[in-house]
Amino acid sequence: MRSLVGVFLIVALGLNAVQTATALSTESPSTTNLSANAASVVRGPNGVLLPVVGRFAGSTVVSSTCGREVVYEEGLPLEGVVDVVLDPGHGGPESGSVGANGLVERDLNLAVAFHTKSALEEMGHSVVLTRRSDLHMPIRQRTAIVRALEPDAFVSIHHNGGAVKRSDTPGTETFHQVDTPDSRRLAGLLFEEVQSAFANYWVPWVRTYHQGVSARLREVRTDTYGILRMTRGVPSAIVEGLYLSNPPEAELLALPEVQQIEGQAIARAVDRFLTTEDAGSGFKPEFYDPHTTGTGTARGCRDITYSTRVEITTGFSEEEYAALLATAEGMGQSVDWLIRFGVYTLKFLAELPDAIPVAPLVGSDRPNSYGPVTQSVAWDQAEQVVLVKMAEAYGLTRTEVQKLGATLMVFLANLPQTN
Ligand SMILES: [Zn+2]
Secondary structure: HHHHHHHHHHHHHHHHHHHHHHOOOOOOOOOHHHHHHOOOEOOOOOEEEEEEEEEEEOEEEEEEOOEEEEEEEEEEOOOOOOOOEEEEEOOOOOOOOOOOOOOOHHHHHHHHHHOOOOOOOHHOOOOEEOOOOOOOOOHHHHHHHHHOOOEEEEEEEEOOOOOOOOOOOOOOOOOOOOHHHHHHHHHHHHHHHHHHHOOOOOOEEEOOOOOOEEEEEEEEEEOOOOHHHOOOOOOOEEEEEOOOOOOHHHHHHHOOHHHHHHHHHHHHHHHHHHHOOOOOEEEEOOOOOOOOOOOOOOOOOOOOOOOOOOOEEEEEOOOHHHHHHOOOHHHOHHHHHHHHHHHHHHHHHHHHOOOOOOOOOOOHHHHOOOOOOOEEEEEEOOHHHHHHHHHHOOOOOOHHHHHHHHHHHHHHOOOOOOO
């Protein structure tokens, strides 16, 4: 166990930090370099797309529809190249704008996206949707799907709210990624196709100054919209077809044939982007406006069950267990709580800014997780991520990681107090 003490000495330098570990949450999105080669996206329950974060100690970790890391083994790899990803904006409790006729943006976006998908597939392109049902999905999950699939084009489909100024032409707006000619051209083609498709109708349109094609920025030359900012490297655009908040436009958008016409217009724009050098039109200067609606976060997002709780059992000697029990009681907690907390503390320490990189433990340095006294700890689908990541990092089984975490907590409890 000599090297365990070596590992734990890092701890002695940062005991204050350990106290803050009580605030650790499984929700914090962590980036990791541990991911191995794997299918980048799998299909989960009901066909949802789940980017694979990595495989750790034999377990597959995916990003859930709520954008949280969970252990999920049953996913079917998404085979083949994806040319286009379409994102029906909003979903679930995030309705987007709502028409006076009761038409809700989240549903309209989805209907239009399905029409776009069909039209693009008829043109020979392979297409997937970020969501295929009324689903709460934060921006970070939508963009994780795009980054994993690396399509040739990505379009987020929306319908606007707010404008009141009368207009002779449809108030279509598209937005592109700053300083990205491909994205700008995609947005220009989307504006051209979508606005001219609607211009075949006559209703009292509304518009704002942003009618046309532009980039919306916050400091420092960064896209305000996360859906564009977090997909850099993939030509991406947002299309706001019409103003759902304008009652005559809402009436128009409620017609199924108009939804199909809009979907086909978006498809023509994407097809021209992929197969021609056409420039598009409607370009406006970029503008600075850092404000967003505050939606698109994971707040309040509820994940379905991807994997059942697992119980992992670790063995201790009589002496070890007595020390563990004394430590737990000293903290007013149970032994299984303390073991779980120890594993979370291992992760916390490994991620400290100046932590010594964790290396697999070999030979006699591996903790002995067999003994006459056993303790089980139950881990849910998100907690399992921490357990398997630490197992991967230390080259241990999940049972051994529990032993390592338990040993750490006893070690910490017996350090001489220094302040
Ligand atoms: Zn929207």
